[in-house]
Structure formats: structure tokens, C-alpha cells
Amino acid sequence: MKKSLEQLGQYYYLMKVVFTKPDKWKIFRKQFFTDIEKLVLNSIPIIAVISIFIGAVIVIQTAYNIENPLIPKMYVGYMARESLVLEFCSTMVALILAGKVGSNISSEIGSMRISEQIDAMEMMGINSANYLILPKIAAATIFNPLLMLMSFMLGLLGGAMIISFTGIITLSQYSEGLQYAFRFYYIVYSMIKMSVFSFIITSISSYYGYYASGGSLGVGRSSTKAIVTSSVAILLANLIITQLMLN
Amino acid sequence: MIQVKLLNKFFGEKQVLNDISFKYKPGECSLIIGASGSGKTVLLKSIVGLHEPDSGEIWYDKIQFNTLSFNEKKDIRKEIGMLFQGSALFDFATVEENVRFPMDFFTEWSEEEKIDRVNFCLKRVNLKNVNSLFPNELSGGMQKRVGIARAIALNPKYLFCDEPNSGLDPQTSILIDQLISEITKEYNMTTIINTHDMNSVMEIGDSVGFIHLGKLIWQGDKENILTSDCEELNDFVFASRMAKKVKEMMG
Ligand SMILES: Nc1ncnc2c1ncn2[C@@H]1O[C@H](COP(=O)(O)OP(=O)(O)OP(=O)(O)O)[C@@H](O)[C@H]1O
Ligand SMILES: [Mg+2]
Numbered sequence: 001m002k003k004s005l006e007q008l009g010q011y012y013y014l015m016k017v018v019f020t021k022p023d024k025w026k027i028f029r030k031q032f033f034t035d036i037e038k039l040v041l042n043s044i045p046i047i048a049v050i051s052i053f054i055g056a057v058i059v060i061q062t063a064y065n066i067e068n069p070l071i072p073k074m075y076v077g078y079m080a081r082e083s084l085v086l087e088f089c090s091t092m093v094a095l096i097l098a099g100k101v102g103s104n105i106s107s108e109i110g111s112m113r114i115s116e117q118i119d120a121m122e123m124m125g126i127n128s129a130n131y132l133i134l135p136k137i138a139a140a141t142i143f144n145p146l147l148m149l150m151s152f153m154l155g156l157l158g159g160a161m162i163i164s165f166t167g168i169i170t171l172s173q174y175s176e177g178l179q180y181a182f183r184f185y186y187i188v189y190s191m192i193k194m195s196v197f198s199f200i201i202t203s204i205s206s207y208y209g210y211y212a213s214g215g216s217l218g219v220g221r222s223s224t225k226a227i228v229t230s231s232v233a234i235l236l237a238n239l240i241i242t243q244l245m246l247n
Numbered sequence: 248m249i250q251v252k253l254l255n256k257f258f259g260e261k262q263v264l265n266d267i268s269f270k271y272k273p274g275e276c277s278l279i280i281g282a283s284g285s286g287k288t289v290l291l292k293s294i295v296g297l298h299e300p301d302s303g304e305i306w307y308d309k310i311q312f313n314t315l316s317f318n319e320k321k322d323i324r325k326e327i328g329m330l331f332q333g334s335a336l337f338d339f340a341t342v343e344e345n346v347r348f349p350m351d352f353f354t355e356w357s358e359e360e361k362i363d364r365v366n367f368c369l370k371r372v373n374l375k376n377v378n379s380l381f382p383n384e385l386s387g388g389m390q391k392r393v394g395i396a397r398a399i400a401l402n403p404k405y406l407f408c409d410e411p412n413s414g415l416d417p418q419t420s421i422l423i424d425q426l427i428s429e430i431t432k433e434y435n436m437t438t439i440i441n442t443h444d445m446n447s448v449m450e451i452g453d454s455v456g457f458i459h460l461g462k463l464i465w466q467g468d469k470e471n472i473l474t475s476d477c478e479e480l481n482d483f484v485f486a487s488r489m490a491k492k493v494k495e496m497m498g
Contacts, residue, residue, distance in 0.1 A: 023352055116335035119297050124349050125324035127317075 011207050017129045018137070018203075031135035039101050039136060039202070040143040044150070046100065047093055051151040054092070055158030058083055063168040073169040077177020080159045082186075089151040090190045091238050094197035097144070098230045102205040105136060106226035109209025110219035118210070133206040140198035145191035152187070189245050196241060197234050204230040248272055249294070249405060249437050254303030256286075256293055256461075263289045265461040267303070273404075273437045276428050276451045280442055281458035282483060287441040288332060290458065291407050294439070295327055296320055307405065325353050328398030332409040332441075334390040336382040336397070342369070343378040346397045353401060368396040372426060388419045395423075399430060406431065406438040412447060420444065424451050445484060448472060457483065473497075 022028035062079045109132055112118050121128035156178065163174050205226035212222040249271050256264035263286045271277040279287050292298045294305055296312065305313040307323050315323070336345050346365045350356060356364070369377070372392040382390055391411055398406060408427060412420035428451040431438040442448070448455055452469035457480045465477045472484060473494075485491045 027351060112337075115338070116331045116333055117337055119292070120329070120331060120335040120337070123295050123297060123324060123327070123329050124352065125321035126352055 010211065011204070014129055014133075014207055014210060015203060017127065018133045018206075020127065020130055022130055022134065023127060027131070028135060031131070032139055035135045035139040036143055038104070039140050040147060043097060043100060043147060047096065047147055047151050048154050050096065051089070051093075051154040052158035052161070054088055055080065055084060055155030056162035058088075058155070059159035059162050059174075060166075060168065073173045074177035074180060076169055077159070077174040078180045079177075081156065081178050081182075084152055084155040085186045085190050089148045089155060090193040090197065091234065093148060093151050094194060094201065094234050095231055097147075097198070098201050098205075098234060099227055101140065102201050102226045102230050103223040104205075105202060106205040106209035106212070106223040107219055109133075109206055110212030110222045111216070113210060113212045114215060114219060129210060133203070133210070136206060137199060137202045140202045141195050144198040145194045148191055148194040149187075152190070189241075192245070193238065193241050196237055200233045200237060201230045204233060248306075248308050249439065250304075250306040251294065252304040252306075254290070254293060254305070255301045256289055256298060257301050263461050264293065264300070267458075267461075267463050269456055269463060269466065271437055271439060271454060274432055274435045275453035276431050276438045276440055277454040277456070278440050278442055278448055278452045279456050279458055280445075280448060280483070282443065285458045286461040287458060288409055291329075291409050291439065291441055295324070295329060295407060325349075325401055326404040328401070328403035328406045330391065330394045330398050330406075330408040330411055332413065334382070334387075334394040336390055336393055338382050341379050341381055342374075342385070342393050345382070345393060346400050348397065349400050364400065365396075368400055369393075371399065371430070372396045373422075388415050388423070391415070391423055392426075395426065395430075399434075402434065404436060406436045408438070408440045410441050410443070412442070412444055417446065420446060421450060427451070445490075459483075 058080045059076060062076045063073075066073070066075055109118075112132070118128045118132075121131065160171060160174060163169060163171055205223070208222040208226040208229070209219075212218050214221070250269070252268050254264055254267040255262065267290060269277075279290065281287050289298060293300045294312075296305075300313060303313070304311055307326075310323060312320065312323055336342075337348065340348065343362075343365050346368055347361050350361045350364060354361070365378070369375070372395050374389065374392050374396065377385065377389065377393070382393070385393065395408075395411070398408075406427070411427060412423050415423065424447045427438065427440065430436065440447070440451075449469050452472070454468055455466070455472055456463050457465040457477070459479045465475060465480045467475065472480070475481065481494075485494050
């Protein structure tokens with residue numbers, strides 16, 4: 001308990017150092033674009049594949065669960081859309097990213113810590129936390145909501161693909177359901193969630209990397225902790241944001 | 248000039264530095280020798296502010312360093328070059344980018360001026376045609392040289408080297424030692440070098456301090472180190488059986 005409070009304090013202190021004006025904007029911009037590529041663009045393939053499959057599975061499951069002839073078939077499209085936008089495309093995708101991006105960040109920063117590269121920067125008078133961490137947080141927080149949108153589109157597409165394969169319902173029933181009681185607010189809600197989750201993932205895994213110690217074993221430990229802690233934090237934040245925004 | 252007064256450093260209960268005091272002059276290589284774990288690296292890192300000392304004073308010429316804030320320290324750090332024990336090259340960057348890293352942050356030089364300076368520094372450490380290689384494509388000795396090139400990139404007044412020749416063969420070691428010594432004299436830098444290599448001591452030790460269990464228990468130079476009557480120092484200097492024999496024969 002005492003230890004986790006200490007860690008919270010240390011995390012807060014690190015964030016204060018991270019959120020200062022970069023030494024040089026030109027250098028920040030370069031890092032920012034590198035990190036967009038590393039953290040956002042490189043996550044596209046895995047998110048795309050997973051979204052298509054999950055979209056398809058959701059459609060099959062809902063179709064088989066609505067056996068009752070009184071419920072119109074178009075509800076399959078409606079339900080698929082709602083589950084994708086409300087939970088899957090933000091929370092589930094964020095949990096996947098916590099594994100992929102989180103371990104990447106914490107092991108990269110952690111190995112710089114144990115090989116004294118961070119010391120070398122500090123020693124030159126460079127604010128290493130700001131230089132290494134701020135571009136990562138900025139890139140993911142700003143651009144990951146677009147990943148959420150992409151995941152949503154591809155999930156719906158996956159649903160459409162399985163329908164045309166199997167013919168469980170007709171495509172026009174599906175598309176009618178997709179448009180039924182559509183609320184744009186849900187998309188905003190989901191994008192905001194994604195942005196918050198991305199902040200959680202990047203900042204927490206940077207924190208664990210930045211304070212890694214104990215050789216390469218230590219780096220491994222810190223990346224495990226980064227994934228576990230950011231996943232739990234995502235679930236908590238999900239609860240809070242949902243309570244605030246959908247009430 | 249670098250002066251340290253009564254420096255103490257603890258890690259938890261454990262005292263790693265115990266009342267260290269010294270004063271080192273520009274244009275000289277000042278060596279700190281001592282066994283593994285005696286506190287050399289911690290001492291060096293405390294002097295440049297990577298460790299916070301628990302008590303004591305650190306002076307760079309007329310400025311007391313240890314009481315400054317991070318931003319005030321920056322001005323002095325631009326005048327410091329440091330070679331780390333493991334080189335600490337940035338592995339995300341090429342050799343050229345490593346050497347120009349401090350220039351990108353702290354100068355307004357043009358692209359051309361930076362490249363010129365990079366090539367000058369690399370040439371100074373006898374490296375050619377390595378600009379676009381990454382650190383993991385270099386041998387240990389080459390990495391040390393790139394580390395030195397990066398350390399002298401901004402023409403520092405103070406140079407710190409943590410075991411510049413650990414893990415190198417004797418000949419390469421001597422080359423690196425001579426290189427550091429030459430640069431020191433050429434630019435009148437105040438240079439502090441950690442080592443446990445007696446060859447370095449005899450080669451370039453203008454001033455030598457022996458650190459034992461966190462205490463600086465002997466200070467002198469390469470001339471009088473062999474004739475000292477400090478017992479711990481003799482154990483360190485004449486550690487090998489061959490060295491002991493030579494000492495006995497000498498008298
Ligand atoms: N961050 C740290 N936390 C706790 N103890 C430390 C830390 N860094 C160093 N020590 C301890 O301080 C002592 C001195 O270590 P230091 O690295 O200065 O030795 P050294 O003289 O440089 O040895 P070597 O020649 O092997 O590099 C060691 O006993 C080490 O365990
Ligand atoms: Mg050491």
C-alpha cells in the first residue's frame with residue numbers, strides 16, 4: 001500500500017517533468033512523427049485483423065441468439081453496431097494496444113535506462129523524460145482515436161462479409177439495422193475513451209521503463225508491470241468515463 | 248579546475264562515498280583508481296550531478312555546482328563531456344547522429360557546420376567511414392572512440408571518463424589513454440578518469456587518487472605511486488604475483 005502510494009507520487013512527479021516545454025520544437029516534431037509511425041501506424045494491421053474477425057463473430061452470435069420470429073432481423077445489425085462502438089472498438093482495442101505498444105515503450109525506455117543512455121542525456125543537460133516521453137504520449141493520445149474509428153468501420157465490414165458468405169440475414173436488413181437509432185454521440189464517447197486510454201498506456205509504460213533497474217531482467221519485469229498496470233487502469237477509467245458520459 | 252569538498256553519498260544505510268575531497272587542475276589527467284565496487288562510478292556521477300550527494304560541495308572553477316537547479320546546471324553541463332563505462336551510445340541513432348546530438352540541442356549551427364564538427368571530432372579519435380553505422384555495428388574500442396567524440400563535440404572544459412579502456416586489449420587501451428591525454432593538453436581541459444588499469448596510471452597519471460571502500464586514502468602522481476607505504480595501495484598496485492616479485496627485487 002505504502003509502496004503503491006510512493007509509485008503514484010513518483011508517476012505524478014515524472015509527468016510534471018514530461019509536460020514542460022520541449023528544449024527545441026524542431027527535435028520534438030521529429031520525434032513526434034517517428035512515434036506516430038511506431039505507435040499508431042504500426043498498430044493498424046493487428047487492429048484491422050482483429051476488428052474484422054470480431055465484427056463477424058458478433059454478427060453470427062447475435063443472429064443465432066435472435067431465434068424469436070417476433071424480433072425483426074435487422075436487430076442483428078443494430079446490436080453489432082452498438083457492441084462495437086460502445087465497448088469493443090475502444091476498451092478491447094485499448095487492452096490489445098496495452099500489450100503491444102505498452103511493452104514496446106517500456107522495454108525501449110527501460111533498456112535506455114540500464115545502458116546509461118538516459119544518464120548520458122541528463123548529463124548533457126537534456127530533459128530526457130520530456131524528450132523521450134512527451135512525443136509518445138502526444139502521438140498516441142491524438143491519433144489513436146482514429147484507430148478506434150478504423151476498427152469500428154472494419155468491424156462493421158467484417159459483419160457484412162460474414163452475412164454475404166452465410167446469408168444468415170440479408171444485407172439490406174443488416175444495413176437497416178446499422179442505421180437504426182444511430183447516435184453520433186456514441187462515436188464521440190468512444191473516441192474520447194480511446195484518447196484517455198492511450199494516455200494511460202503511454203504514460204504508465206513510459207513510467208515503468210524510465211525507472212527500470214536491475215539489468216535486462218529488470219527491463220522484462222518493468223514491461224510486465226507496465227502491461228498489467230495499464231490494463232487495470234484502463235478498466236477503471238472505462239467505468240468512470242462511462243458513468244460520467246452515458247448517465 | 249574541479250574541486251570537491253567533503254563529499255558523502257549513501258544508498259540507504261550503505262555509505263558509498265566517505266568525506267572525499269580533492270582539487271584537480273586544467274591541462275592534466277587526474278586518475279581515480281580503486282578496486283571494483285570502491286565507488287569510482289558513483290563519485291564521477293555525483294560530480295556531474297547524476298547522483299545527489301548527501302553532503303559536501305562540488306565546484307567547477309568559481310561556481311558551486313551542487314546547489315544549482317536543473318536549469319542552472321544546464322549551463323555548466325554544456326561545458327562537460329562524459330564517457331560512460333559502457334559507452335552509453337544512443338542505439339537508435341547512427342554514429343554521426345550520436346556525435347551531433349548535443350549540437351542539435353545546444354547550438355544554432357547550420358547543418359554544414361554540424362557535419363564539419365562531427366567529422367572533425369571523429370577524425371580526432373581516428374575514426375573514418377563510420378558515420379552511417381549504428382553503435383551495435385561497432386567494436387567495443389570503436390564505441391569508446393565514438394563516446395569520446397561525442398564527449399568532445401561541444402569543446403568541453405571538463406572531461407570525465409569512466410574506465411575508458413575496460414574490455415580493450417592493452418595496445419588499444421594505450422591508444423585511447425594517449426588520445427584522452429593529448430586532447431586534455433591540447434584544449435587545456437580538466438580531465439578526471441576512473442580506471443583500475445595500472446598501465447594507464449603509468450602512462451598518463453599526472454595526478455592519481457586511490458579510493459578504497461569509498462574513502463580517498465592516498466593522493467600523489469605516477470612517480471611516487473610505486474614507492475608509497477600505504478598498505479592498501481600497495482595491495483592494489485602489486486596485486487599480481489609478478490608485480491610483487493618485481494617490488495621485492497627493487498628493494
Ligand atoms: N544506484 C545504486 N543503488 C545502490 N547501490 C549502488 C548504486 N550504485 C552503486 N551502488 C553501490 O555503490 C558501490 C560502488 O559502486 P561503483 O559503481 O561506484 O563502483 P566502481 O568503483 O565504479 O566499480 P567498477 O570498477 O566495478 O566499475 C557498490 O558497492 C555498489 O553496490
Ligand atoms: Mg564503475
